[in-house]
Amino acid sequence: MWKQQYMFKNLIFFLIPLLIPILILGSLAILITQHFVKQDINLNNLNLLTQTRDNVELILNEMDTLSLGFQTSNNIAVRLKDILNSNALTYDQAVTRDLIADFATAPAYARPFIDSIYIYYNNPAKNMLTSTEGFVSFDRFYDQSWYESYKRAGSGETWLEERQINRYGIEKKRVISVYRKLHTTGTAKVTGVIVLNILPEYIEKMLADLVSKDQTVLIADDHYRVLFQTDRSTLASSQVDLQKIMASSAQSSTIRLGSKAYTVTRLQSNRQGLHYISLIPQTILYRIPIQLSQITISLLVVSLLIGLAITYWLTRKNYNNLKNIVTIIKSVEQGKPLPAQPVKVIDEYGFILQNIIKGFIEQSYLKVLLSERNYRLRFMEMLALQSQINPHFLYNTLEIIYWKTVAITKKPNEASTMIEHLGDILKYALTAPYQQTVMLQKEIQYTEVYLEIQKIRYKDQFKVVWDLDSDPERHFVPKLLLQPLIENSIYHGIKEKNGICGIKIRLRCSSAFITIDVTDSGVGMTKERLQKVRQQLEKEPEESRENESTGDKAQNIGLYNTNKRLILTYGAQYSLRILSKSGWGTSVQIRIPIST
Missing domain, CATH: 3.30.450.20 (PAS domain)
Known part of the structure; x- marks a missing residue:
């Protein structure tokens, strides 16, 4: 009984996921093909009847x-x-x-x-x-x-x-x-x-040259009399209910003549009072959907048989392996001698059997436990060593590098100036990590330090204009708010453009909000690129970086992190706003509520 249940469970988990995609794919293929075939048939029949009408009217x-x-x-x-x-x-x-x-x-x-x-x-x-x-x-x-x-x-x-x-x-x-x-x-x-x-034979021969082998075209008058017809041996006009077809308002319909279903297309000529009617057996029209249905059913049957065979084989094999495992466990519990270990491990069950026997004989469980404790001890030691590397180590190291560069030239130089500014920025960034906001004046001060580094790096390739309409000492903003935006303007806007560019940092205060605009006159972004950046900002930073290429991760991490900090601090309504035009530049706007 247990063996049958195990096989039934394997059948469900193995066979159904295999059959469902085939069934869905086959059904969709049949429906889609039938839909397009029907549209194509109706259009072709209508074009055929239109051509027939034009030829007949030319004769008349x-x-x-x-x-x-x-x-x-x-x-x-x-x-x-x-x-x-x-x-x-x-x-x-x-x-x-x-x-x-x-x-x-x-x-x-x-x-x-x-x-x-x-x-x-x-x-x-x-x-x-x-x-x-x-x-x-x-x-x-x-x-x-x-x-x-x-x-x-x-x-x-x-x-x-x-x-x-x-x-x-x-x-x-x-x-x-x-x-x-x-x-x-x-x-x-x-x-x-x-x-x-x-001579009707002339027109009927002309119709026969236009239509397919199994298609029948009738030309009838308003009194339901058939005047012209293609191959009369294929379908007798007396079988067709012309009154019903001509009374229908639809151009295309389906009728049944005997055991066959026909697709009927009708076109009326008001000039001569003639009705042009096309009849095609649906077995001919829908040959491809029918073949797809047969192929789908055949695949389902073959998949079912193969799935049953594989399920039976796996069930029998796994059942015997599980039976051996249960036998070993019961033997250990009852103190009976263990069976011999497998000579060769060929699958996961053989591996399990081998390790169960080895565990009980060599007390591997205790060894694994001891090994895990040693690993945890070493891990804690490593954390303790890493915790000793604090910001003071970075400051001291930068100070040593600073004096080394001064000693080389016997006076302050560009490298020593950049190292000095970098040390100030690191101190500003790493000191008091619990402090989330700083005075706007302090943020501007260290932003200017960062700009001095970039001016040395790019040799007056850009100019910076500060436009402040309020006292910065009165307001608080998140730490390191401006630096990522200016960095984005330099690396993605100004660096890629020839000539001297500008960066304008504009600050405006109302009774409730601080508005900061960082605008550059760099290369800007195309509409497609701007839309992509906006979409990425709406996602989680981790998700955005997973979906981006390696280059995009490095390019946009500053914007993503700044946007995420603003959302976490003030809410989603205070996210970044980006405007850009290719060849003109980019503007990033921050709007945050005023706090004391």
């Missing part, structure tokens, strides 16, 4: 050219009517007939998608002009079904229908007839019609 625009010639040209219409109403033609009429016939039938020969063109004006003899037979009587013409459609036409000016043309009882041909009514010039009276017979 042939009717506009024909109509323009016979509708707007009153001379052609009048002459054609006279010819159709005459039983015997004069020579001029015959010439005119041939010219009009050539003009009307030329598109049929120039456009491969046009089967034939009929032009008919109402006349008692029912004569008409065709691109195949020329001028012919309706009663002797092989195609008469178009006339019934013309007679029962409603108020629409243009309409389309699918027809069968039986040419002399020999050749049957499917055509899409486009009708356009002809009117008397300047009136709404219908006087005739133009019939443009288009």
